[in-house]
Amino acid sequence: MSIEKDTRPAQDRRVRPAWIPLGAFFVLALLLAPIARLPASIALAGIERWGGLPETITWERAHGSVWDGGIGGLEMPAGPLGGLQWNVRPGALFHGEFHADIHWTPPGGGELQGILGLAGDRIEIAGLEGSLPAAALHQWDTGIPLVLDGHLQTSGLTLRIRRDGTVETAAGTLSWQHAAAGLPRPLPLGEQRATIRQQDQGLAIDLDAAPDAELAITGTLRLDLRTQPPGIDGRVELAPRDHADAAITRLLDNHLDRDNQGRYQWTTGSAP
Numbered sequence: 001m002s003i004e005k006d007t008r009p010a011q012d013r014r015v016r017p018a019w020i021p022l023g024a025f026f027v028l029a030l031l032l033a034p035i036a037r038l039p040a041s042i043a044l045a046g047i048e049r050w051g052g053l054p055e056t057i058t059w060e061r062a063h064g065s066v067w068d069g070g071i072g073g074l075e076m077p078a079g080p081l082g083g084l085q086w087n088v089r090p091g092a093l094f095h096g097e098f099h100a101d102i103h104w105t106p107p108g109g110g111e112l113q114g115i116l117g118l119a120g121d122r123i124e125i126a127g128l129e130g131s132l133p134a135a136a137l138h139q140w141d142t143g144i145p146l147v148l149d150g151h152l153q154t155s156g157l158t159l160r161i162r163r164d165g166t167v168e169t170a171a172g173t174l175s176w177q178h179a180a181a182g183l184p185r186p187l188p189l190g191e192q193r194a195t196i197r198q199q200d201q202g203l204a205i206d207l208d209a210a211p212d213a214e215l216a217i218t219g220t221l222r223l224d225l226r227t228q229p230p231g232i233d234g235r236v237e238l239a240p241r242d243h244a245d246a247a248i249t250r251l252l253d254n255h256l257d258r259d260n261q262g263r264y265q266w267t268t269g270s271a272p
Contacts, residue, residue, distance in 0.1 A: 070103075079140035082107040086116070108136025112154065121163040128157035134176060149180035157196070159203075165226035170198040179213075187245050189215040201226070207236060214244035222269075233269030 060073025070085035085103040092099035097119040104112045114128035134148040157172030174194045180186035190213025195206045203223040209216045219236035239262065240248050256264040 077141075080107050089115075092117070104130075106132060106136055106139075108139050109133050110136060110151075114157070117160075122160055122168065123163075124158070124160040124169075126158045128154050128172065130154055134179070134181075146181040146183055147186045149186040150176055150178040152176055159196070161225060165224070165230075166201045167198050167203050167225060170196045170203055172196055182247065182251055187214075187248050187251070189213060189217075189248070192217055205234075213241070215240055215248055219266075231269065234267070236266045238264040238266065 056077045058073075058075045059071040062069065062071045064070055064085075066088070068087045070083060072083045074081040074084055081104070083105045085105075086100045089099040089101065097117060099115060099117045102114060102116045106112075110130065110132035112128055112130035112132070115124075115126040117124035117126060131151050131153045134150045134152055137144060137148060153175045155173045155175070157174065158169060159167070159172075160169040161167050172195075174196070176189075176192040176194075179189040179192045181189060191210035192213065192215075193208045193210070195208070197204050197206070199222060203225060205221040205223070207217050207219050207221070209218065216239040217236060218239075219234060221232065221234035221236070224231035224233075238252060238256070240252070252258070252264045256266055258264050
């Protein structure tokens with residue numbers, strides 16, 4: 001008898017905590033249910049009214065709910081961004097974070113899908129996959145003076161940045177398939193590739209070309225997102241291969257110096 005009386009409180013202590021997460025989940029579900037059904041248009045109007053979004057970001061229409069919705073006709077100073085859809089992942093809310101599956105459809109064609117995460121002063125894009133036509137870059141203020149062709153393909157692109165611009169994590173690849181660029185017509189360059197990584201709290205982009213590409217573009221660009229505008233530092237080597245269009249060499253001769261091995265160097269910032 002005395003053994004049962006002594007062990008029962010210990011058993012109660014082991015059982016009682018199991019109900020706490022269940023109760024917290026039930027209460028949180030009751031609180032979130034009205035918010036989840038709130039139309040996205042009303043929520044965005046409230047955020048805009050209270051200054052939660054910059055005035056330079058506009059949109060034409062919103063549909064769905066806060067939980068599962070989207071906006072169309074999205075505009076930013078850099079240019080039109082098209083449509084954005086989201087689907088919130090509720091599990092992250094229990095850890096004080098916000099995660100949502102996003103689907104972006106730019107006006108120039110193509111699509112990108114990934115996961116958007118917000119936690120404290122960090123923003124993260126994870127598992128970004130999709131493709132865009134290279135010509136779509138011209139609708140944004142990129143400053144690229146050449147006519148572009150081909151498709152940009154992302155694979156496993158992940159980026160986590162602090163609000164001050166410090167890059168904590170960067171990984172993934174971006175390939176420019178059937179790449180072509182030039183004036184007045186795009187010239188075939190072959191497949192170009194880029195791998196991103198974190199370096200010294202900034203973003204490093206390593207450039208490389210496929211073995212059969214007409215133009216071998218290699219080098220590294222480094223971006224410092226903590227400054228406005230972002231700082232850029234890099235050294236890139238461009239080497240036309242034997243089967244490249246002769247117009248590529250003429251185009252490079254007009255803008256860059258060639259060394260005695262037929263390679264062209266482009267540097268920016270303080271790169272050695």
